[in-house]
Amino acid sequence: MRYADFTSLDLLLLLQGLGVSAALFAATTVIGTAIGLAWALLRYYRTPLLAPGVAVLAELLKNSPVLVQLFLVFFGLPVLLETDLSPEQAALITLSANTAAFIYVIAVSAIESVGRDQLETARVFGLNRWQTLRRVVAPQAAAFGLGPLAGLLVNQLQVTSLISVIGVIDLTKAGAILNQRTLKPFIVWTVIGLLYYLMARLIARTCARAESRLRGHSQWKGL
Amino acid sequence: MQSVAKRFGANTVLDGIDLRIAPGEVVSILGASGSGKSTLIRCINGLEKLDGGTISVDGHRVDDPRQLQHVRRCCGTVFQLFNLYPHMTALQNLTLAPIEVLKLPRRQAEEEARALLASVGLLERADAYPAQLSGGQRQRVGICRALAMKPRYLLLDEVTSALDPEMTAEVLTILAKLAAEGTTMLFVTHEIEFARQISNRIVFLDQGRLLADLPTARFFAADGGLAQPRIAQFLSKMSKS
Numbered sequence: 001m002r003y004a005d006f007t008s009l010d011l012l013l014l015l016q017g018l019g020v021s022a023a024l025f026a027a028t029t030v031i032g033t034a035i036g037l038a039w040a041l042l043r044y045y046r047t048p049l050l051a052p053g054v055a056v057l058a059e060l061l062k063n064s065p066v067l068v069q070l071f072l073v074f075f076g077l078p079v080l081l082e083t084d085l086s087p088e089q090a091a092l093i094t095l096s097a098n099t100a101a102f103i104y105v106i107a108v109s110a111i112e113s114v115g116r117d118q119l120e121t122a123r124v125f126g127l128n129r130w131q132t133l134r135r136v137v138a139p140q141a142a143a144f145g146l147g148p149l150a151g152l153l154v155n156q157l158q159v160t161s162l163i164s165v166i167g168v169i170d171l172t173k174a175g176a177i178l179n180q181r182t183l184k185p186f187i188v189w190t191v192i193g194l195l196y197y198l199m200a201r202l203i204a205r206t207c208a209r210a211e212s213r214l215r216g217h218s219q220w221k222g223l
Numbered sequence: 224m225q226s227v228a229k230r231f232g233a234n235t236v237l238d239g240i241d242l243r244i245a246p247g248e249v250v251s252i253l254g255a256s257g258s259g260k261s262t263l264i265r266c267i268n269g270l271e272k273l274d275g276g277t278i279s280v281d282g283h284r285v286d287d288p289r290q291l292q293h294v295r296r297c298c299g300t301v302f303q304l305f306n307l308y309p310h311m312t313a314l315q316n317l318t319l320a321p322i323e324v325l326k327l328p329r330r331q332a333e334e335e336a337r338a339l340l341a342s343v344g345l346l347e348r349a350d351a352y353p354a355q356l357s358g359g360q361r362q363r364v365g366i367c368r369a370l371a372m373k374p375r376y377l378l379l380d381e382v383t384s385a386l387d388p389e390m391t392a393e394v395l396t397i398l399a400k401l402a403a404e405g406t407t408m409l410f411v412t413h414e415i416e417f418a419r420q421i422s423n424r425i426v427f428l429d430q431g432r433l434l435a436d437l438p439t440a441r442f443f444a445a446d447g448g449l450a451q452p453r454i455a456q457f458l459s460k461m462s463k464s
Contacts, residue, residue, distance in 0.1 A: 125320035217352040
């Protein structure tokens, strides 16, 4: 057996990389969604100082390259705080914050898509702001926001590949290792690409299913 | 309601309106588009801030946020464009506020809601979403939703102007029944004939000013409301169309 042949251990490496990518994606999605929704809530309640502050922060995160943010966190933050940061921690922090910024934008526009008449009706019937959000605004905003959300999540999955640069052994890094040893770039990167593709399809399908359930009330099924 | 004023920018929409409505009365508000009829309703349930004057319902003032809750509890509102919650079934539209605001147990709220829907002939549509209902059915749900809060007063804001004549008839039949049962109603409308049938009093607004506030018979009498040229002109125009 030549050193350049594929072995069953390579499959293990690949699966491990896949696991790291999927886990990081899942974790940053959960954390990012929680933070992004919390930011949107600050805006919904028009919290003084915090709401505009969050808007500026989201703008910064949204309009700078994720790779630069990653370098800032991985190389810059430890210097500033005089601590050590593992590549995984840096990846988790950066991607969570980045996802949060985009979730915030989607949540805000989804909330604003709910008509003023709906808010006024809820108010007239005596619902307070929280009841209005929970029972009237959120269900309608969720149906509106799921389309953009699916697009965002698929994109954030691809963005996780950037963390290979700071040494996290994710799916892309696993591909780079295999490629270096076997010198079969066409096969390796095709397989890696397909794996990303399958994960992305899974995300899109899940979102589409949730969306059609949330839109079940309207007869309009789209074009 | 005393000398109520409302301005949008430089535009005076309501100008010194005085109005009293006693329990059990049905008062119709007539007037051309833009005369301030809908704004008046929006002022009563606190959707617009007053620029002058006071409105109180059962002694609760609209301009005090804490008393406003009481006002909204007393007044049920039915909207021109129904404003049903699109993501909820007819039944859920009715039970939302009773469960959330009045804290009724779900079962009791649903029982009452079904009884209301039955009274307007919509029991079998209880689980339909607004998108699956006709305009007339939607507005009947809208009326039931207001009634589900057991309001003492019903504010009706051009509730039939988005409906065709047949659907209008469906809705008016229900309103006539409510009026006959002694529900207090403030009825903003373009349905002059109907207003004449069910109202005790007619209020006429013109450019934000109250031009007439007369018992129905007086309003339509030649030496009553019709003696005012603006009202005569409005009525003759409306009857032609």
